[in-house]
Every structure is written in structure tokens, then in C-alpha cells.
Amino acid sequence: MSLEEQLSDLPDSPGVYLYRDEQGNLLYVGKALSLRKRVKSYFRNSNQLTPRTQQMVKRISSLEIKRTTSETEALILEANLIKTLRPKYNVVFRDDKSYPMLKIMNEPFPRLRTTRRRRKDGAKYYGPFPEAGLMHAAVDFMRKVFPLRTCKTFPKTPCLEYHLGQCLAPCVGFIDKEGYNHIVKDLESFLEGKRDRLLKDLNKRMASASKKRRYEEAARLRDQIQALTSVVVAQEKSIQTGPMDQLQAVLKMADKPRRIEGFDISTILGSFSVGSMVVFKEGKPYKKDYRRFKIKTVPGIDDYAMMREVVGRRYSGTLAEKLPKPDLILIDGGKGQLAAAQEALAEIGQSYPILGLAKKFEHIFVPGAKDPIILLPSSPVLQMLQHLRDEAHRFAITYHRNLRGRTMESSLLHQIPGIGPKRAQLLLKRFGSLTQIAAADEEALADAAGMSVALAQQVLLVLKQKST
Numbered sequence: 001m002s003l004e005e006q007l008s009d010l011p012d013s014p015g016v017y018l019y020r021d022e023q024g025n026l027l028y029v030g031k032a033l034s035l036r037k038r039v040k041s042y043f044r045n046s047n048q049l050t051p052r053t054q055q056m057v058k059r060i061s062s063l064e065i066k067r068t069t070s071e072t073e074a075l076i077l078e079a080n081l082i083k084t085l086r087p088k089y090n091v092v093f094r095d096d097k098s099y100p101m102l103k104i105m106n107e108p109f110p111r112l113r114t115t116r117r118r119r120k121d122g123a124k125y126y127g128p129f130p131e132a133g134l135m136h137a138a139v140d141f142m143r144k145v146f147p148l149r150t151c152k153t154f155p156k157t158p159c160l161e162y163h164l165g166q167c168l169a170p171c172v173g174f175i176d177k178e179g180y181n182h183i184v185k186d187l188e189s190f191l192e193g194k195r196d197r198l199l200k201d202l203n204k205r206m207a208s209a210s211k212k213r214r215y216e217e218a219a220r221l222r223d224q225i226q227a228l229t230s231v232v233v234a235q236e237k238s239i240q241t242g243p244m245d246q247l248q249a250v251l252k253m254a255d256k257p258r259r260i261e262g263f264d265i266s267t268i269l270g271s272f273s274v275g276s277m278v279v280f281k282e283g284k285p286y287k288k289d290y291r292r293f294k295i296k297t298v299p300g301i302d303d304y305a306m307m308r309e310v311v312g313r314r315y316s317g318t319l320a321e322k323l324p325k326p327d328l329i330l331i332d333g334g335k336g337q338l339a340a341a342q343e344a345l346a347e348i349g350q351s352y353p354i355l356g357l358a359k360k361f362e363h364i365f366v367p368g369a370k371d372p373i374i375l376l377p378s379s380p381v382l383q384m385l386q387h388l389r390d391e392a393h394r395f396a397i398t399y400h401r402n403l404r405g406r407t408m409e410s411s412l413l414h415q416i417p418g419i420g421p422k423r424a425q426l427l428l429k430r431f432g433s434l435t436q437i438a439a440a441d442e443e444a445l446a447d448a449a450g451m452s453v454a455l456a457q458q459v460l461l462v463l464k465q466k467s468t
Contacts, residue, residue, distance in 0.1 A: 006063050007043065010036040014074045015067040016081065019089075022061040028089040029081045031074040035065050056089045076102075076138060076191055080126060100135055102126040102191065108177065109170045110184050112148050114139060126191045145224055146187040148180075186224070199225060203371055206361070222361050225374050243283050243380040247328075250373060250381055251366065253353055257328035258282055261314070262388040263341070264332040265295075265306045266396035273298065275310030276396035279326075280388050289323055290395060304340040307331065311344040315352075326352055332389050334358035338365050357389050416462050423449040427459075438463040 015035045019027040032038030042049070042057050049057065068074040082090045103113045106122035114135070118125050143150070147166050151159065154171035161167035168175040168183075182205075189198040206221035248256045260280045267273035273295035279286040293313060298305045311329075313319065329352050331341045338356035345351060356365040362382060363372035375382040419427075430448040431437045437445065438460060445456035 003060065003062055007040060010039055010065065011067065012036045013067055014069070014071045015065050016074050016077050018064040018066075018081070018087075019056070019060045020062050020064070021059045024062075026085050026087045027056055027059060028087050029078055029085065031071065031078040033071045033074075035067075039063065039065075052089070073138075073190075075135065076126065080192065102135070102139070104184065104188065109149055109180050111150060112139065112142060112146070112187065124188065142187060142190070146183050146190070147220075148183060148187070199374070200371060203374075210360075243384045246381045247384070250364075250375070251328070251353065251355065253328070255327065257353065259286075259324060259326050260328045260330055260388060261326040262330040262332065262392040263307065263310055263314075264389070264392035264396040265303050265310065266393075267295070267301065267303075267306070273306055274396055275306060276392050277310070277314055278388065278392045278395050280384075280391075283384050285391060291319065291323075292395070303333070304336055307333070307337050307340040308344040308347075311341045312348055315345060315350045316348045320350075328352070329354040330385060330388055330392075331356045332359075332392055334360075334363070335365055338367070342367060355385075357385050359389075362386070416459055418451065418455045419449075419459065423451060426450075 012034050014031075014033050016029060016031050017035055017039050018029050021027055030038065042053075042060075066077060068077060100114050100116055101118065102125070103115045104124040104126075105111045105113060106124075115125075143166050147161075147168050149167050149170060150161055151171070156171075158169040158172055158174070159167070162169040162174075168180070170177075170180050186198060186202070189201075202221050202225050206218050206225065209215075209218040209221060244256050244258065247253075251257075258281060262278050262280070264276050265273070266276070275293035275295060277291045277293070279289040291314065293310045295306050295309060297309050311331075314323075329341065331337045331354065333356050335356065338354065341354060341356075345354075354367065357363075358365065358372075361374075363374060364382075364385070365372050426449045427437055427445065431440055440460075442453050442456040442460060445451070445459060446453045449456075
């Protein structure tokens with residue numbers, strides 16, 4: 001790919017860029033909040049650059065970019081690349097004494113410190129960093145995500161840092177050396193730019209901890225993952241894109257998902273089982289197209305079979321003809337519910353982009369992907385999907401409660417001689433509830449259910465006696 005093609009395909013996200021000459025020699029490493037804007041600025045107004053930089057730009061033959069989740073992470077990666085590769089045109093990181101560095105101490109339970117001097121003391125050093133403010137912001141972030149101790153000597157009882165969740169109190173044995181060293185290794189991986197491998201490892205450890213019922217450890221790992229996350233955080237930081245654009249980027253869709261349909265199942269021990277479908281257009285509820293489903297073919301408790309039934313009914317027959325096709329389907333649940341929905345679509349010969357949103361860790365599952373997509377809690381994409389999922393759940397629960405209520409009310413009407421199931425349903429359909437039936441006049445009741453005025457009077461009498 002030519003340099004011109006590389007320049008036209010730059011992302012508007014944080015990261016590090018590397019310039020090379022025709023022989024592949026590294027000329028310069030820089031960081032950027034927006035790789036697109038920063039890199040292109042070198043080639044737009046070269047006469048405004050310093051003579052040294054103009055000379056460098058003339059020699060650029062190719063570039064390489066490394067995306068990061070934030071400018072802070074880009075700063076750390078930039079410093080380490082410069083220190084390791086020593087590009088010809090980078091000069092600010094050559095003097096370790098002039099700029100602060102990060103230091104992981106050589107101790108039984110290592111601390112993360114800042115320093116301006118590199119010593120031969122067995123510690124691990126990262127940097128230096130010319131922007132001290134950004135470096136200290138990075139330290140604050142890392143201490144929250146990687147809860148290492150800050151105390152010089154162990155106290156006798158857990159300190160404030162433990163109660164703030166920024167230390168796991170090795171001082172009193174709340175975490176052993178092996179567990180603590182895991183966190184140290186995670187921090188080193190992060191500082192060395194091995195984010196993808198770190199996230200995969202954290203996911204495996206979280207799943208293992210959850211399976212072994214070590215829920216506190218699983219929750220801590222989940223929080224680490226969410227804080228470090230994800231492949232699309234860079235896009236989400238851009239104010240030029242909205243949640244729908246970001247969702248398109250997350251799922252790598254060819255088109256923006258303007259119409260999303262979300263499904264949920266509600267049941268109590270297999271009774272009054274129902275499904276719901278809600279619709280969001282341009283990220284907002286579109287209640288006109290909401291639909292409710294009374295489960296017809298699944299006896300007992302089988303959420304997967306119920307999901308298959310509801311999805312199959314929506315995308316076949318009358319509903320398929322009446323409603324527009326979705327750009328994306330959201331299933332409330334994880335891999336199992338997602339697979340059930342896929343099976344239903346395959347059975348009727350349909351295929352749509354689809355995902356599952358699991359409540360436990362708010363992970364996004366997509367077909368064919370081994371690992372879930374993990375977004376920050378503050379992500380507009382995650383918040384929009386949660387809104388849709390919660391709306392589908394609310395709609396299902398409301399229908400479920402209405403069915404239970406109507407069944408109970410219908411059974412009360414059945415106790416009245418002359419009122420069978422058919423008349424009970426006619427009355428409830430016409431008036432909505434027992435309260436509304438009791439408030440109606442006898443002629444209206446008689447007309448609605450095709451019964452005599454005398455029987456209507458008996459219905460009103462029974463209902464008024466039960467309400468007193």
C-alpha cells in the first residue's frame with residue numbers, strides 16, 4: 001500500500017504512528033488523540049514545520065499505526081517504543097534524568113512508583129514521559145485497575161486504599177503472593193502494549209473464577225476488563241460519531257443498524273410463558289411495532305425453545321409480511337439464547353445480523369466469535385443496547401403480569417353460575433378488569449357478553465360483594 005493510500009485510510013482514534021524511510025529505517029514515533037488529524041497535519045502545511053521536521057517528512061516513505069484505547073495509553077506505548085527503537089528524529093526521551101518514568105519496584109509485593117532516575121536495582125522501568133500531567137493521570141488510572149499496594153511498610157490493619165478498592169490488602173493476607181504477582185504481570189503486559197493478549201487472559205481467568213464460585217475475584221476481573229476495554233473505545237471517544245455509528249463499528253456491519261428488534265422471554269416455572277419484541281429506530285423506542293407472544297408450543301421450562309418459537313413466529317407468516325425487516329436483532333441472553341435464535345432463523349431460511357447481551361457481565365456475544373465484545377459501562381453503545389434489552393424485559397414482564405391477572409379475574413367470574421370461560425373472556429376483553437366490569441351498568445354487560453339483564457345483575461351483585 002502506498003503512503004497516499006495509508007494516509008487516506010487513517011482512523012479518527014487514539015494511537016501511535018511510526019514513520020519509515022524507503023529502506024525501512026525508523027524515522028519517528030509519535031502519539032495522537034486522533035491519528036487521522038495528527039498524521040495528516042505533517043503533510044498539509046509543511047512550510048509551517050521546523051526545518052528539521054521538514055527534512056524528516058521528505059524522507060517518509062511509509063507509516064505504521066498502533067491503535068490504543070486512550071491518549072494516556074498512547075503516551076505509554078510511545079515512550080516505550082522510542083526507548084526501545086531509538087528513532088532518528090525523536091530526541092525528547094533520550095535523557096532519563098530530565099523526564100519522569102514509571103517504576104515497578106523489585107519487592108516481594110511490588111509497588112508502582114514514579115521516578116526521574118534509572119538505577120540498577122532490579123526494578124522494571126517504563127518511559128520516560130515528557131508530559132508529566134498525562135503520566136500522573138495514567139498512574140491514577142492504573143492504580144484503580146491494577147490494585148497494587150502503595151504503603152512503604154505493611155500496616156497492621158487494612159488501610160484506606162483497601163476500603164477504596166485500590167489495594168487488596170496483602171498486609172493482612174487478603175491476597176497471597178501468587179495472586180498479587182498475577183496483578184503485577186497484568187500491569188507489565190499493559191505497560192508493554194500487550195492489551196489484546198491481556199484481555200483474553202483476563203476473560204479466561206474471570207470465567208474460571210466464576211465457574212469455581214469465586215465471585216468476588218470474578219467481579220474484580222470483570223471490572224478490570226471493562227476499565228481496560230475494548231477494541232472500539234477509540235471510536236466511542238470521538239464526538240463526531242453517535243451510538244449507531246459506533247455500534248456499526250463494533251459489529252463491523254456494512255450499514256448502520258437503524259432498526260433494531262429486541263427479544264425477551266418471561267415465565268414463572270413454565271406458567272403464563274410469554275415473549276416480547278420491542279423495536280428501536282435510530283436508537284429510540286418505536287412502540288408502534290412492539291409485539292407480544294403467548295408461548296404456544298413449549299410446555300414446562302425451556303427458555304431456549306421459547307426463544308426459538310418467538311423468533312420463528314416473528315420472521316415468518318403474517319408478521320414477516322407486515323413489519324419491516326430488521327437491520328439487527330438483539331437477544332436477551334448469552335450464547336445459549338443466541339444459538340436458539342439462530343436456529344429459528346435457519347429453520348425458516350432467514351438471516352439477519354444478530355447479537356446476544358448477557359446480563360451477568362454485560363458481555364456482547366456475536367455468532368462465530370469465541371470471545372465476547374466487552375465495552376466500558378460508560379459506552380453509549382452499551383447503554384443503548386441495555387436500554388433496548390431492558391425495554392424488551394419490561395414489555396415481557398408487563399404482558400406476563402397481565403395474563404396472570406386476567407386468569408385470576410376470569411376464574412372469579414367462572415364462579416358465577418351462567419358465566420363460562422367464553423363469557424368471562426368477552427367481559428374482560430370489553431371492560432379490561434373486574435373493577436371496570438363492576439362499574440358498568442347491567443345493560444352494557446348484557447350487551448357485551450350476550451346474556452340476560454338478570455344474569456348481568458347477578459354478576460354486578462357478586463362483584464360488589466367481593467369488593468366489600
